Amino acid sequence: MPPDPLIDVRNLSKSYRVHKRPPGLGAALRSVLSRKYELVKAVEDLSFQIGEGERVGFLGPNGAGKTTTLKVLAGLLHPTSGAVRVGSYVPQDRDPRFLQLITLVMGQKQQLLWDLPPSETYAMNRAIYDIPRAQADETVRALVELLEIGDLVNKPTRQLSLGERMKCELVAALLHRPRVLFLDEPTIGLDVSMQAKMRDFIRDYNLRYGAAVLLTSHYMDDVVALCPRVVVIDHGRLIYDGDLQALARRVRPDKRLTVRLSRAVERADLEKLGTVVSADAAHAVLSVPPARLQAVVRDALAALPIVDLTIEEAPLEEVMRELFGARAKAAQAKDAQAKDAQAQETQAKEPETKAAQAQAQAKEEQEKATQAASGARDETRAHE
Amino acid sequence: MTATTPPVPARPGLGSEIGRAAKAFPTLLRIGVSEVVAYRAEFLVWILTTNMPLVMLAIWHAVAADGPVGRFDQRAFTAYYLGVLAVRLLTSNWAVWQLSMEIRDGTLSAKLLRPIHPILALAAEHLSAVPMRAAVISPVVAIMLYSGWDRLLRHDSVLLVILLASLVGAWLLIFFSMVLMGSLAFFAESALGIFELWLGVHAIFSGYLVPLEALPHWVRGAANVLPFRFMLGFPVETLVGLLGRHDALMALAAQWGYVALFGLAALWVWRVGLRTFSAYGG
Numbered sequence: 001m002p003p004d005p006l007i008d009v010r011n012l013s014k015s016y017r018v019h020k021r022p023p024g025l026g027a028a029l030r031s032v033l034s035r036k037y038e039l040v041k042a043v044e045d046l047s048f049q050i051g052e053g054e055r056v057g058f059l060g061p062n063g064a065g066k067t068t069t070l071k072v073l074a075g076l077l078h079p080t081s082g083a084v085r086v087g088s089y090v091p092q093d094r095d096p097r098f099l100q101l102i103t104l105v106m107g108q109k110q111q112l113l114w115d116l117p118p119s120e121t122y123a124m125n126r127a128i129y130d131i132p133r134a135q136a137d138e139t140v141r142a143l144v145e146l147l148e149i150g151d152l153v154n155k156p157t158r159q160l161s162l163g164e165r166m167k168c169e170l171v172a173a174l175l176h177r178p179r180v181l182f183l184d185e186p187t188i189g190l191d192v193s194m195q196a197k198m199r200d201f202i203r204d205y206n207l208r209y210g211a212a213v214l215l216t217s218h219y220m221d222d223v224v225a226l227c228p229r230v231v232v233i234d235h236g237r238l239i240y241d242g243d244l245q246a247l248a249r250r251v252r253p254d255k256r257l258t259v260r261l262s263r264a265v266e267r268a269d270l271e272k273l274g275t276v277v278s279a280d281a282a283h284a285v286l287s288v289p290p291a292r293l294q295a296v297v298r299d300a301l302a303a304l305p306i307v308d309l310t311i312e313e314a315p316l317e318e319v320m321r322e323l324f325g326a327r328a329k330a331a332q333a334k335d336a337q338a339k340d341a342q343a344q345e346t347q348a349k350e351p352e353t354k355a356a357q358a359q360a361q362a363k364e365e366q367e368k369a370t371q372a373a374s375g376a377r378d379e380t381r382a383h384e
Numbered sequence: 385m386t387a388t389t390p391p392v393p394a395r396p397g398l399g400s401e402i403g404r405a406a407k408a409f410p411t412l413l414r415i416g417v418s419e420v421v422a423y424r425a426e427f428l429v430w431i432l433t434t435n436m437p438l439v440m441l442a443i444w445h446a447v448a449a450d451g452p453v454g455r456f457d458q459r460a461f462t463a464y465y466l467g468v469l470a471v472r473l474l475t476s477n478w479a480v481w482q483l484s485m486e487i488r489d490g491t492l493s494a495k496l497l498r499p500i501h502p503i504l505a506l507a508a509e510h511l512s513a514v515p516m517r518a519a520v521i522s523p524v525v526a527i528m529l530y531s532g533w534d535r536l537l538r539h540d541s542v543l544l545v546i547l548l549a550s551l552v553g554a555w556l557l558i559f560f561s562m563v564l565m566g567s568l569a570f571f572a573e574s575a576l577g578i579f580e581l582w583l584g585v586h587a588i589f590s591g592y593l594v595p596l597e598a599l600p601h602w603v604r605g606a607a608n609v610l611p612f613r614f615m616l617g618f619p620v621e622t623l624v625g626l627l628g629r630h631d632a633l634m635a636l637a638a639q640w641g642y643v644a645l646f647g648l649a650a651l652w653v654w655r656v657g658l659r660t661f662s663a664y665g666g
Contacts, residue, residue, distance in 0.1 A: 076497070099499040103497070109490075115422035127410075127412065129498075
């Protein structure tokens with residue numbers, strides 16, 4: 001935990017009351033008279049802290065509660081329980097000084113005035129945030145230069161491409177020089193080169209102003225490039241908080257050995273060295289346990305026509321897939337166990353039921369599936 | 385939070401927030417005017433849809449051809465309905481539609497992130513449409529001046545001051561009532577349905593369709609205690625000389641009482657509603 005956290009989330013829970021209605025006219029009419037609501041727990045007992053100047057990736061599958069958490073941190077949503085502080089403020093109080101401290105950029109939403117040029121949004125923000133004109137002009141000039149959008153700020157927003165709009169959006173969001181950046185999918189829909197520019201820009205802003213960054217993104221390249229630390233949640237609960245590389249090593253310890261070949265080789269020759277991830281005439285990618293890495297490299301150099309060789313961690317996408325896959329399996333096994341226990345109860349008189357067998361099987365399956373995830377939890381505790 | 389957590393700094397006073405908003409207001413108004421100009425075609429079409437007073441004028445003009453209805457002859461009807469058109473265009477706004485839509489689709493989020501009260505920003509946005517509307521209604525006002533000149537404001541400068549205050553009051557009353565009903569979208573999906581109902585009652589008790597004087601005694605009695613007359617009928621009655629100083633001052637006091645009441649109610653519903661805001665999609 002940072003000594004003096006800028007963002008402090010303790011035991012945060014947020015639930016929504018959602019109206020449930022099956023499809024069809026009959027259900028629609030019935031819902032007029034009697035409505036059924038379901039309580040959806042978006043975030044459960046979540047705690048983490050972020051210090052000044054930190055860049056943290058906030059990861060999880062769809063519906064994990066990332067955006068809900070960001071909205072609570074930005075003061076848009078009131079927590080159901082728990083406590084949140086950003087700086088010395090409670091976000092949901094929406095103190096103007098707190099709003100001056102933060103920004104929330106959502107890749108799919110915009111604050112730019114649609115029919116007016118972005119420069120008008122900047123003028124509006126300058127007035128609302130009460131920024132001295134000289135400072136605002138200087139900030140706009142610096143940001144416009146960094147993002148290379150000189151001529152765009154005077155074109156109506158509706159005439160800009162998605163990437164151009166996103167850059168202009170960032171200028172509007174950063175005009176008041178916030179110390180805390182909540183970035184929700186800031187590179188969504190952008191092409192590869194634009195994504196890279198955005199990443200450079202965010203890192204540059206972080207270094208220049210010492211701003212804390214909490215980033216969600218489904219592009220793992222964003223996370224790898226920007227965030228030494230990640231907070232991972234699933235079903236609203238914290239499952240990992242710590243170093244990104246350590247997470248990768250824990251969940252996917254095998255190293256990724258990539259070789260460039262001067263000529264094609266037999267697949268069988270590759271399989272002798274490790275698990276073949278992909279292979280063609282000129283390249284091969286092998287997955288190798290760390291303990292065997294040295295020996296495999298030596299053997300590969302001796303046996304294969306290698307032009308170039310690199311050793312990397314497994315890609316973060318795979319790490320995440322494995323982590324969440326293991327958890328999903330565990331959850332399924334738990335569900336099956338619960339169902340079977342119920343079935344067993346109804347057939348309680350039978351000495352040995354199929355349900356009991358299935359339960360035992362499910363338990364075994366669950367134990368196996370949670371092994372990968374438990375490693376991640378250990379890492380979280382170590383970090384704390 | 386644990387005992388080591390530093391205390392939350394005291395929130396700046398309301399005066400500080402209003403001062404800050406007042407500083408930003410000129411820029412917000414300027415940008416609002418730019419937006420209205422950008423949406424000029426849509427804006428003009430919207431204005432042209434407010435044609436009911438002209439329809440009612442045609443009907444009552446024909447009725448008064450056989451003789452005056454109470455104090456209304458043909459010229460008085462012309463002045464009244466053109467007055468209704470002018471006051472309606474000057475004071476109405478679209479806050480209820482905007483607010484309920486922004487709450488439901490979550491776009492309110494972007495406004496909640498700014499260090500200015502969203503209702504103040506909304507007021508600036510809607511006020512900035514007034515100059516353009518004033519320009520559009522100037523021919524209507526010219527005809528009305530010609531038709532009703534002999535009775536206009538009873539040629540009394542005090543009534544002119546009361547009229548100006550009543551126009552401000554009507555704008556605020558309509559704005560706050562719209563914010564109040566728009567904020568119901570925090571709790572109910574049918575906030576606009578409630579507003580449609582409100583509009584139906586408004587049409588009768590505000591003097592929008594028929595001058596209140598021409599309605600049965602009990603309707604007039606009800607109109608005097610309901611808020612609708614103070615949104616439209618009262619300024620128009622003052623404008624076309626139907627009210628003397630005393631009656632106009634009494635009505636002005638009642639109008640501003642309603643402004644305070646609706647203002648407080650709107651802010652309360654807003655504040656309570658914000659706690660339930662789900663920010664879906666935003």
